[in-house]
Amino acid sequence: MLRLASLGSGSKGNATLIASQDTVLLIDCGFPVREMMARLPRLGLEVTDIDAVLVTHEHSDHIAGVAALSKAASAPVYATYGTRQSGKLDSVRTVVEIESDSSFAVGDIDVRAITVPHDARQPVQYRFFHNSVAVGVLTDLGCVSPHVQEAFSGCDLLLLEFNHDLEMLRRGPYPAALKRRVAGDFGHLNNEQAMTMLVSMTDGTPKVVVAGHISEQNNSLEAVSALLDEWSRQVNAQVFYATQSQGFDWISPDAAALSVNVA
Ligand SMILES: [Zn+2]
Numbered sequence: 001m002l003r004l005a006s007l008g009s010g011s012k013g014n015a016t017l018i019a020s021q022d023t024v025l026l027i028d029c030g031f032p033v034r035e036m037m038a039r040l041p042r043l044g045l046e047v048t049d050i051d052a053v054l055v056t057h058e059h060s061d062h063i064a065g066v067a068a069l070s071k072a073a074s075a076p077v078y079a080t081y082g083t084r085q086s087g088k089l090d091s092v093r094t095v096v097e098i099e100s101d102s103s104f105a106v107g108d109i110d111v112r113a114i115t116v117p118h119d120a121r122q123p124v125q126y127r128f129f130h131n132s133v134a135v136g137v138l139t140d141l142g143c144v145s146p147h148v149q150e151a152f153s154g155c156d157l158l159l160l161e162f163n164h165d166l167e168m169l170r171r172g173p174y175p176a177a178l179k180r181r182v183a184g185d186f187g188h189l190n191n192e193q194a195m196t197m198l199v200s201m202t203d204g205t206p207k208v209v210v211a212g213h214i215s216e217q218n219n220s221l222e223a224v225s226a227l228l229d230e231w232s233r234q235v236n237a238q239v240f241y242a243t244q245s246q247g248f249d250w251i252s253p254d255a256a257a258l259s260v261n262v263a
């Protein structure tokens with residue numbers, strides 16, 4: 001059974017965990033290692049339980065803590081050539097270089113790295129597969145390309161970026177250049193874009209959706225849930241919300257699907 005959790009999600013730091021019975025993978029680490037040590041027990045984990053760290057891209061909210069964490073965990077780091085060229089992984093002992101849009105296995109979890117439109121050197125996001133269950137982690141992209149739409153369709157559980165409400169971003173405190181970056185095709189997904197992706201899933205709708213990387217300045221839980229609540233009722237899906245300070249506790253698509261059926 002695959003399960004997904006987060007120790008924090010947003011522009012101040014990200015750390016997502018995916019685990020099978022035998023394998024624990026950390027996706028990104030935007031927190032200092034001592035912060036990770038403090039947060040990991042929430043999920044019943046110690047740092048040495050982490051078997052590998054998968055990096056999506058070199059922005060500091062995803063990579064700042066990777067080198068120190070990988071050392072503390074004695075775990076290899078998986079990253080693309082471009083992410084590695086940022087220099088932020090230079091002190092990591094073991095880097096496994098991965099190709100964009102390639103598949104590989106880490107322990108008993110199959111992983112696919114998927115190219116996303118984002119303003120980093122060679123950004124990818126990940127889709128995981130184990131025992132016929134597919135879990136997608138998709139944040140930090142400016143638009144949903146046909147490639148992304150196809151690559152993440154059919155996920156049982158999807159962590160999806162609901163970064164900003166376009167109107168709140170427009171009226172908000174960010175300088176004009178940053179507003180253009182965030183809203184641009186290589187920035188972050190707004191609520192409408194994320195919803196459009198979900199309703200356009202032709203190959204099966206995810207049974208469980210986690211809204212993540214929600215901006216504290218340019219979005220609100222109310223704005224996101226106004227959209228997701230209605231959708232989830234229509235398709236009988238479960239919705240969770242990742243926060244910057246707490247992330248979210250373990251979620252399993254199997255258990256969630258089971259409880260939906262029982263209800
Ligand atoms: Zn980010």
Ligand SMILES: [Zn+2]
Nearest residue numbers: 057059118140
């Ligand atoms: Zn980013």
